[in-house]
Amino acid sequence: MKIIQILIFWLSLCAGIYPTDLWAEIEIENVEYKIKAGYLFNFTKFITWPSDNSPSFNICIQGSDPFGELLNPIEQMTALGRPIRLLRGSKISADEHCHIIFRHTATNSALTKGSLLVNDIPPEESSKMSAEANRMIGFINRQGKIKLQINTNNLQQAGLKVSAKLLEVAELVGDNEHE
Numbered sequence: 001m002k003i004i005q006i007l008i009f010w011l012s013l014c015a016g017i018y019p020t021d022l023w024a025e026i027e028i029e030n031v032e033y034k035i036k037a038g039y040l041f042n043f044t045k046f047i048t049w050p051s052d053n054s055p056s057f058n059i060c061i062q063g064s065d066p067f068g069e070l071l072n073p074i075e076q077m078t079a080l081g082r083p084i085r086l087l088r089g090s091k092i093s094a095d096e097h098c099h100i101i102f103r104h105t106a107t108n109s110a111l112t113k114g115s116l117l118v119n120d121i122p123p124e125e126s127s128k129m130s131a132e133a134n135r136m137i138g139f140i141n142r143q144g145k146i147k148l149q150i151n152t153n154n155l156q157q158a159g160l161k162v163s164a165k166l167l168e169v170a171e172l173v174g175d176n177e178h179e
Contacts, residue, residue, distance in 0.1 A: 035146045040102060057099050058086075061086065121139060137151075
């Protein structure tokens, strides 16, 4: 990513233009995904997973990976007394349990027991996260701030428990939004 930024900068400089809008957009996106990476790690402190025999706590990035290298330092940490492992795209094998699954784009898929499904929510859907999408936690960018939408019904169906502290900072959606 940095090589591309440098290349764009030098090409623009040679052409006599300076793409300040492009730099601002790249920097904003980096900040956004640094915040989301922090949330992914902190979910390990506020969600309770059913016990399993996995030697590591696996965070899986399915589909396109908007984090790039921003998420890599998380592998130096532990969750639930186990080392954190990042699995991306084709490196996710069917026999490995994903404790957290992040999908950059929302897809309707079956809930998986013991897995937390986290999605980015596109701006056109940000007013209400659909319960049918089986999302448990959705990231929403509202006016430059990252907000959370949580569907506790979907979390419960997957056998996960969420801390009241996390619920305090989130917007509840789905059947539970009036609780």
